[in-house]
Amino acid sequence: MRGMILGAGKGTRVKPITINIPKPMIPILRRPLMESIILQLRKFGINELAVNTSYLAPVLENYFRDGIQYGVDLCYSYEGEKVGDKLIGKALGSAGGMRKVQEYAHFFDDTFVVVCGDAWFDLDFSKALEFHRRKGGLATIITKEMPDEMLTRYGVVSVDEQQRVVGFQEKPAVGSACSNMVNTGIYIFEPEIFNFIPANQSWDIGGDLFPELVRRGIPFYAQDFDFQWLDVGNISDVWQVTADILNGHISGYPIPGKEELPGVYVGINCQIDLEMVDIKGPVVIGNGSRIETGAVLRGPLVIGQNCYIQAGATLKHSILDDYTFVSGAANVDERILHGEHCIDHQGNHFTLDEIGAQWILQDTRERYVPDEISREFINVSTGMNTNVKSSTRNS
Numbered sequence: 001m002r003g004m005i006l007g008a009g010k011g012t013r014v015k016p017i018t019i020n021i022p023k024p025m026i027p028i029l030r031r032p033l034m035e036s037i038i039l040q041l042r043k044f045g046i047n048e049l050a051v052n053t054s055y056l057a058p059v060l061e062n063y064f065r066d067g068i069q070y071g072v073d074l075c076y077s078y079e080g081e082k083v084g085d086k087l088i089g090k091a092l093g094s095a096g097g098m099r100k101v102q103e104y105a106h107f108f109d110d111t112f113v114v115v116c117g118d119a120w121f122d123l124d125f126s127k128a129l130e131f132h133r134r135k136g137g138l139a140t141i142i143t144k145e146m147p148d149e150m151l152t153r154y155g156v157v158s159v160d161e162q163q164r165v166v167g168f169q170e171k172p173a174v175g176s177a178c179s180n181m182v183n184t185g186i187y188i189f190e191p192e193i194f195n196f197i198p199a200n201q202s203w204d205i206g207g208d209l210f211p212e213l214v215r216r217g218i219p220f221y222a223q224d225f226d227f228q229w230l231d232v233g234n235i236s237d238v239w240q241v242t243a244d245i246l247n248g249h250i251s252g253y254p255i256p257g258k259e260e261l262p263g264v265y266v267g268i269n270c271q272i273d274l275e276m277v278d279i280k281g282p283v284v285i286g287n288g289s290r291i292e293t294g295a296v297l298r299g300p301l302v303i304g305q306n307c308y309i310q311a312g313a314t315l316k317h318s319i320l321d322d323y324t325f326v327s328g329a330a331n332v333d334e335r336i337l338h339g340e341h342c343i344d345h346q347g348n349h350f351t352l353d354e355i356g357a358q359w360i361l362q363d364t365r366e367r368y369v370p371d372e373i374s375r376e377f378i379n380v381s382t383g384m385n386t387n388v389k390s391s392t393r394n395s
Contacts, residue, residue: 001113002046002109002112003041003046003048003050003114003115004049004052004098004108004113004115005037005038005050005051005052005115005116005117006097006116006117007023007024007034007051007053007117008052008091009022009023009091010022010023011023013233013234013235014238016339016349017235017238019339020059020339021056021059022055022057022059023055023117023232024037025059025060028232028242028253029242029245029255029256029284029302030284030286030304031254033119034051034064034117035064035070037115038070039070040123041072041113042071043125044125044126046113047072048072048073049067049072049074049075050074050075050101051074051075052078052091052092052097052098052101053077053078054079054090054091055091057076057080057089058087061076075107077097077100077101079091079092093204093205094203094206095209096197096204098189099203103199108189111129111132111133111189113125113186113188114186114187114189114205115187116186118185118232119185119229119231120229120241120253121184121227121228121229122228122252123225123229127225128140128142128186128225131221131223135164137219137220138189138190138193138196138213139187139188139190139193139210139220140187140220140223141165141183141184141187141210141220141221142184142222142223143181143182143184143222143223144182144184144229145180146182148180151180151182152171152173152177153171153182154171154182155170155206155207156177156179156182157178157179157181157182157222158178158179158181159181159221162221163222164219164220165213165221168206170204170207183210183222184229187205193209196209196212196213196216197209228250228252235336235343235347239345242302243300246263246282246284246299246302248282255284256286260274261279261281262281263281263283263299264281264282264283264285265283265284267288267305268287270289271291272285272290272291273293276293277292277293277294278295279298280299283298283300283301285307286305286306287306288306289304289305289307290308291309292309292311294312295310295311295312295328296313296314296315297315298316298317299317301316301319302319304323305322306323306364307320307323307326308325308326308364310326310327310328312327313326313327313328313329314330314331314332314333316334317334318332318333318334318335318336319336320332320337321339323363324362324364325362325363325364
């Protein structure tokens with residue numbers, strides 16, 4: 001069966017993580033979101049997949065390539081143009097991107113699935129497809145019930161007693177939602193849907209296509225299924241999803257590493273004495289990382305690959321990017337460390353240069369720390385010097 005993953009968005013609400021990677025590449029427990037999506041689709045025989053790309057397209061395309069490593073076939077539809085030696089992205093919207101794929105070689109010749117590239121799910125597609133075929137509409141929207149305070153973030157769907165969609169609101173104002181059922185960005189379509197998507201213009205599924213179908217009285221349906229759905233729409237979602245998985249609130253999402261202690265997952269080729277390090281899970285430690293005795297680790301905590309955590313460092317409720325060196329003079333609490341950026345769980349961020357801490361959090365591939373130099377202790381969680389002296393050393 002064929003499907004499409006929507007991957008052309010810029011992910012502006014997830015910056016600064018998406019400064020250097022497109023949104024579908026956001027790592028959750030060190031695995032790009034789109035990788036987990038591909039594996040879920042493959043379970044149900046959805047193994048021929050088109051992916052539309054635009055923003056930082058080569059990053060995504062060079063990572064996933066033709067998909068053979070995942071047991072699927074991937075092809076790409078780039079939205080934009082090359083000007084000189086630069087790619088200039090110009091996204092066509094989710095529905096416009098679908099139409100571009102279809103116009104190229106009529107890829108969608110039967111019932112097909114479309115999913116957003118920024119949410120993990122464990123939907124049973126066999127049940128969803130059975131519902132879609134029984135109803136016989138042009139489209140089926142997979143929905144989830146949400147509390148009132150969350151409705152402004154999503155497209156809200158209202159249906160009649162036959163589950164036919166009769167109203168669709170894209171991100172309604174507070175108190176104006178037509179229901180509590182939100183669009184998850186998981187769709188099933190028939191090829192005839194392209195009769196309602198105009199050519200050569202930006203066109204969105206939720207903002208344009210569905211309201212147009214409602215206006216015309218075209219039958220399509222929505223159904224709420226019992227499944228887990230992890231939407232990563234902004235920075236706070238990145239942390240909350242990670243914490244929910246590690247705290248056991250989400251089942252089935254793969255946690256990397258081997259569980260060496262209760263709630264402590266350690267990758268291969270790591271330097272760590274678990275009997276001596278002050279550690280309390282849930283903690284994930286990536287392959288090739290070095291944790292010195294004297295470090296303090298408190299979960300939920302994710303440490304990337306090839307990190308080096310010095311004795312004296314304290315890490316709590318945080319996510320560390322690959323190749324991160326953390327000095328023994330650092331206290332990192334409720335932060336996502338991504339490249340040079342320190343990001344709190346609400347999305348506020350600063351760079352290491354801005355707080356004079358470029359020496360305290362570095363890239364392990366280029367780090368050089370002189371012997372026996374005295375440094376001010378820096379609390380990375382607040383960006384403030386606390387005037388406690390610490391000594392660092394070469395390694």
